[in-house]
Amino acid sequence: MYIKQWAAALLLGAIVLGTASCAKDEPKKPETSIAIEDLAGTWNLSGATFSPETVTVGGTEYKVADHIFKAFIFGGLNATPSKVKIEDGKATLISVVGGxxxxxxxxLKDGKLSFQSFSLGSVVREGNQLKLEIAVENALLKRMPLDHFANSEAGVILKAIADQNLDLKIKATGTK
Structure with missing residues (x-):
């Protein structure tokens, strides 16, 4: 009689051990947040990627990253931002040009970036990193007045992106 109980206990123990050893913990994703208190502070930006990377106008290929922040829509930053400062419902992109x-x-509201009444991307904290995305939709580019595209390489690039029915997307990662 005790043999059956021992056999059942051993079988149950084997099942429990087998299940426990086969179960793997899934890696935890970093917690995400769009709360202003989690985003607040100055973040150093790196790893900026641009989509599209290049555009061709009149047989000349332009690297978007080299020109796009000179465009009027970015208020004359003149270079890819190296920092973003977040405080009081505002995100300030900062670039350093000539010192x-x-x-x-x-x-900035609920993780969404905007300029005047136009949506321009998002920002979210993932663990100890900030994920910044600037997105200028093609529909917005097509609504811009033609004089915004005139007389600058940045304007020519924006017009080419609009004419090719592309969205402009810029992504960067921030660390404190």
Missing amino acids: AEKTFDLG
Whole structure:
């Protein structure tokens, strides 16, 4: 009689051990947040990627990253931002040109970036990193007045992106 109980206990123990050893913990994803208190502070930006990377106009290929922040829509930053400062419902993009800081302010609400009444991307904290995305939809580019595209390489690039029915997307990662 005790043999059956021992056999059942051993079988149950083997099943429990087998299940426990086969179960793997899934890696935890970093917690995400769009709360202003989690985003607040100055973040150093790196790893900026641009989509599209290049555009061709009149047989000349332009690297978007080299010109796009000179465009009027970025308030004359003149270079890819190296920092973003977040406080009081505002995200300030900061680039350094010739030793001087240039800034461009965006509104920030619920993780969404905006300029005037236009949506321009998002920002979210993932663990100890900030994920910044600037997105200028093609529909917005097509609604811009033609004089915004005139007389600058940045304007020519924006017009080419609009004419090719592409969205402009810029992504960067921030660390404190």
